[in-house]
Amino acid sequence: METPVQVVEPEAVVEGDANNTKALDVSRELLAADAARAAMYDWPNWCLSDDCTSMSRRVVTESYVSAVAFIHAVTEMASEHGHYPDIVLARDKTITLTLSTDGSHGRRGVSELDFLLAECFDQIPLGNAATPVIFI
Template sequence: MQPQTADQLTAKKCLPCEGGVEPCSLAEAKLQLGELQGWYLTHEGQRIRKDWRVKNFMAGIDFFNQCAEVAEADGHHPDLHIEGYRNVSVELWTHAIGGLSENDFILAAKIDQLPIALA
């Protein structure tokens, strides 16, 4: 996988993945993360995550609803976390392959375009 800009990623649609392909390597993931602001690796390089501190609880819920719409449209679904009523996080990985695929970076770039009411 060659690194792509956020604009290149958002122009794509996630492709169905039912397994049978290798996850991207740690080196590939690190290169691609250089194009996405604020995302970082977790779970020994098998997932990416981004954290925000929002204005209030409802701002977090509104953001998650937007994430859900984008995710559903692409058929690729993140884990959404809210803690302490204002700390929200999105975590992505391709469950079928137990690691990262291009789909994760596509969805991350699309999530970055969503409006969010920050604290």
């Protein structure tokens, strides 16, 4: 039997006001392409799209149940922050998470909030030694 997933709260979350990014002191303002590229040096497991409009990470789980549990934890965390990734689960138990922020005038890019969520997602523990999660 698999260990239940725990959702880990980042230290920046303010109790009772998690959807308020001002309370989190996190900006939804889109980063310039150069700033986004520079910020990615601190996130070696995440990939910035060629056009600098999104960042993504793949996760491989040992079982489909582990994959669904991980996705559940991601959606809980995303709901708490009011910011949602694109999530793709493939038959080979590979999950792709893609983060981006909608800006003004139909523009899309990455923001500080995307990096905060990337940190949160990276902290989600899953399973036990029998059901490891591999970040690739």
